[in-house]
Amino acid sequence: MTxxxxxxxxxxxxxxxxxxxxxxxMALRYSYFLVKLQPKNFIWGFLFYFCFAMxxxxxxxxxxxxxxxxxxxxxxxxxxxxxxxxxxGFNTLLMISVASATIYxxxxxxxxxxxxSEAEKLxxxxxxxAETADELQxxxxxxxxxxxxxxxxxxxxxxxxRHFFENSKxxxxxxxxxxxxxxxxQSGLRMLGFDSPPEQFNLLSFFKDDRALDQYLAAISxxxxxxxxxxxxxxSDGSARHILxxxxxxxxxxxxxxxxxxxxxxxxxxxxxxxxxxxxxxMASVGxxxxxxxxxxxxxxxxxxxxxxxxxxxxxxxxxxYGNLQVIERQTKVCRKIVADLLKFSRQSGSAxxxxxxxxxxxxxxxxxxxxxxxxxIQVSRRFTPALPRVIGDAEKLRQVFINLFNNAQxxxxxxxxxxxxxxHDPAANEVIASVRDTGTGIADDIKPKIFDxxxxxxxxxxxxxxxxxxxxxxxxxxxxxxxxxxxxxEAETGRKMQGTAFYVRLPVAVEKNAINxxx
Amino acid sequence: MRSPFHTLTILLTIxxxxxxxxxxxxxxxxxxxxxxxxxxxxxxxxxALAYLYWHTRRTTALPSKGWRYLRIFCFLLFFWxxxxxxxxxxxxxxxxxxFIDIGTWREQLAPPITFFKIIYFxxxxxHFLNVPALLALFISLRTFYLExxxxxxx
Numbered sequence: 001m002t003x004x005x006x007x008x009x010x011x012x013x014x015x016x017x018x019x020x021x022x023x024x025x026m027a028l029r030y031s032y033f034l035v036k037l038q039p040k041n042f043i044w045g046f047l048f049y050f051c052f053a054m055x056x057x058x059x060x061x062x063x064x065x066x067x068x069x070x071x072x073x074x075x076x077x078x079x080x081x082x083x084x085x086x087x088x089g090f091n092t093l094l095m096i097s098v099a100s101a102t103i104y105x106x107x108x109x110x111x112x113x114x115x116x117s118e119a120e121k122l123x124x125x126x127x128x129x130a131e132t133a134d135e136l137q138x139x140x141x142x143x144x145x146x147x148x149x150x151x152x153x154x155x156x157x158x159x160x161x162r163h164f165f166e167n168s169k170x171x172x173x174x175x176x177x178x179x180x181x182x183x184x185x186q187s188g189l190r191m192l193g194f195d196s197p198p199e200q201f202n203l204l205s206f207f208k209d210d211r212a213l214d215q216y217l218a219a220i221s222x223x224x225x226x227x228x229x230x231x232x233x234x235x236s237d238g239s240a241r242h243i244l245x246x247x248x249x250x251x252x253x254x255x256x257x258x259x260x261x262x263x264x265x266x267x268x269x270x271x272x273x274x275x276x277x278x279x280x281x282x283m284a285s286v287g288x289x290x291x292x293x294x295x296x297x298x299x300x301x302x303x304x305x306x307x308x309x310x311x312x313x314x315x316x317x318x319x320x321x322y323g324n325l326q327v328i329e330r331q332t333k334v335c336r337k338i339v340a341d342l343l344k345f346s347r348q349s350g351s352a353x354x355x356x357x358x359x360x361x362x363x364x365x366x367x368x369x370x371x372x373x374x375x376x377x378i379q380v381s382r383r384f385t386p387a388l389p390r391v392i393g394d395a396e397k398l399r400q401v402f403i404n405l406f407n408n409a410q411x412x413x414x415x416x417x418x419x420x421x422x423x424x425h426d427p428a429a430n431e432v433i434a435s436v437r438d439t440g441t442g443i444a445d446d447i448k449p450k451i452f453d454x455x456x457x458x459x460x461x462x463x464x465x466x467x468x469x470x471x472x473x474x475x476x477x478x479x480x481x482x483x484x485x486x487x488x489x490x491e492a493e494t495g496r497k498m499q500g501t502a503f504y505v506r507l508p509v510a511v512e513k514n515a516i517n518x519x520x
Numbered sequence: 521m522r523s524p525f526h527t528l529t530i531l532l533t534i535x536x537x538x539x540x541x542x543x544x545x546x547x548x549x550x551x552x553x554x555x556x557x558x559x560x561x562x563x564x565x566x567x568a569l570a571y572l573y574w575h576t577r578r579t580t581a582l583p584s585k586g587w588r589y590l591r592i593f594c595f596l597l598f599f600w601x602x603x604x605x606x607x608x609x610x611x612x613x614x615x616x617x618x619f620i621d622i623g624t625w626r627e628q629l630a631p632p633i634t635f636f637k638i639i640y641f642x643x644x645x646x647h648f649l650n651v652p653a654l655l656a657l658f659i660s661l662r663t664f665y666l667e668x669x670x671x672x673x674x
């Protein structure tokens with residue numbers, strides 16, 4: 001019967017001891033890495049000490065076993081017997097060390113758990129913080145994008161409306177509840193006669209008519225708006241402007257009115273043109289009537305005058321009848337003069353037009369009238385432009401025009417004054433302008449539109465027929481010119497309004513094709 | 521307030537001191553004492569490993585795979601201890617006559633091959649448990665390290 005060989009156990013023991021030493025040191029290596037990586041981690045510290053004790057135990061035991069095998073097989077049993085207690089003692093000691101290390105594991109784990117829990121809480125808090133920060137970042141980015149987008153849109157919108165505001169040909173304004181203008185465009189400033197906004201700038205102060213102002217304020221406060229409100233503004237230079245105003249009240253969030261905003265369209269030009277058209281139409285109608293009446297009356301008047309003069313031959317010049325016939329003849333002539341004037345106004349009278357110098361025409365008239373004007377303490381100032389372009393006209397009729405204008409000036413200056421006669425050339429319009437300005441009483445605004453009407457006069461009955469300016473108007477129109485009146489008269493240098501009246505006669509300059517033209 | 525443990529310790533000390541007779545200050549240590557201490561160390565080691573296994577298993581705060589390998593290590597090394605302890609005991613039980621060619625390559629367990637001899641033979645193969653245990657420990661530590669480094673990398 002054979003025994004059980006122990007060689008396999010020796011081989012396993014030898015090889016296993018080596019492997020155990022190797023593996024225990026590898027574990028120790030990684031435990032060292034862990035401690036280096038996280039020195040404050042208690043668990044890694046425990047594992048390092050545990051692995052250290054295990055490595056020490058493994059080396060003690062493994063080396064002991066290897067030595068035992070080598071020494072016993074080399075028949076050095078005596079030496080092994082001396083080393084054996086040391087090896088066993090170390091083994092025991094190191095096993096106890098490993099076991100002891102585990103004793104501290106419990107408290108170490110508790111600390112680790114606490115740290116881990118705190119770390120996890122911290123990590124969770126950090127994660128939430130990061131999430132919140134991320135969310136905030138997203139919101140911030142979104143808000144930034146939104147703000148940028150809105151700013152861009154707002155900028156575009158602002159630019160659009162600013163462009164509209166600045167370049168509008170109408171007045172666009174914003175004012176507070178008291179009417180103080182807070183913002184106004186350049187057109188508005190120009191309309192009100194300013195280059196830049198003055199210190200005190202109140203819209204309500206420019207209303208010319210108090211009634212219109214009351215209506216405007218009432219509509220704004222009651223309805224919150226006015227639409228196409230026709231009114232007159234008086235600009236800083238005193239000129240009136242016809243305005244078509246649309247305005248809205250501005251309310252705050254509590255519904256209280258804080259001001260208003262509006263757009264005003266300057267209708268002055270349109271209004272003047274309309275007035276002029278109406279006037280021309282009226283004058284044309286009156287002219288037609290006057291022409292009809294004059295033709296009808298002219299013939300009977302001629303017969304009355306003829307028969308009167310025939311009868312005057314039959315009566316003694318010293319007798320009463322003769323005297324009566326003289327009165328009839330004189331009054332009939334007056335009537336014929338009126339009829340002749342009416343025909344002139346209605347442009348029915350004959351006309352011989354030639355190239356003439358307007359300065360000469362005026363000088364001819366002044367040669368006759370200046371003496372009488374001087375007697376009335378009226379000085380005449382000539383401000384003629386030399387080498388004035390010639391005009392096509394009927395010299396006699398044009399003389400009549402200036403006689404009428406000087407007569408009117410004389411009547412306006414009962415206590416004396418000055419007549420300033422000016423001639424000039426407007427190359428842009430290709431017209432010659434003659435103005436007769438007096439320093440008299442002036443013409444009231446309410447009668448200005450009527451002064452060219454036939455038979456309209458401010459003189460006492462019997463002192464004027466009211467045909468002077470009508471005839472003047474008719475003659476100028478017959479010459480394709482225009483006549484305008486200004487009262488009071490603005491001073492050329494300062495623009496200040498001066499008392500008096502100025503008539504401006506504009507006649508077209510003669511050109512080649514407008515050569516002498518005679519018409520009946 | 522004093523804890524019951526402290527009160528018990530004080531009372532026990534008093535009781536032990538009251539009947540004191542002769543005191544042998546220096547005690548001699550005989551030959552088997554080293555073996556006993558070694559065996560007790562194995563027991564202590566086993567207890568420590570069992571505790572480490574039990575506690576790491578029940579602790580939910582240790583989710584790492586490294587702890588699983590550490591438990592494998594504990595498990596294997598526990599049985600290695602048991603095997604080594606058995607081997608040590610059997611070394612005492614077996615007499616020199618139970619071996620043939622002792623101290624040579626040809627060393628054998630002499631017939632008849634009894635149960636204890638077979639157990640002794642198996643116990644001598646304890647590295648079949650020890651090596652895998654240390655391998656598990658190595659893998660465990662490596663896993664801990666890689667995970668810790670990855671966590672720091674985040």
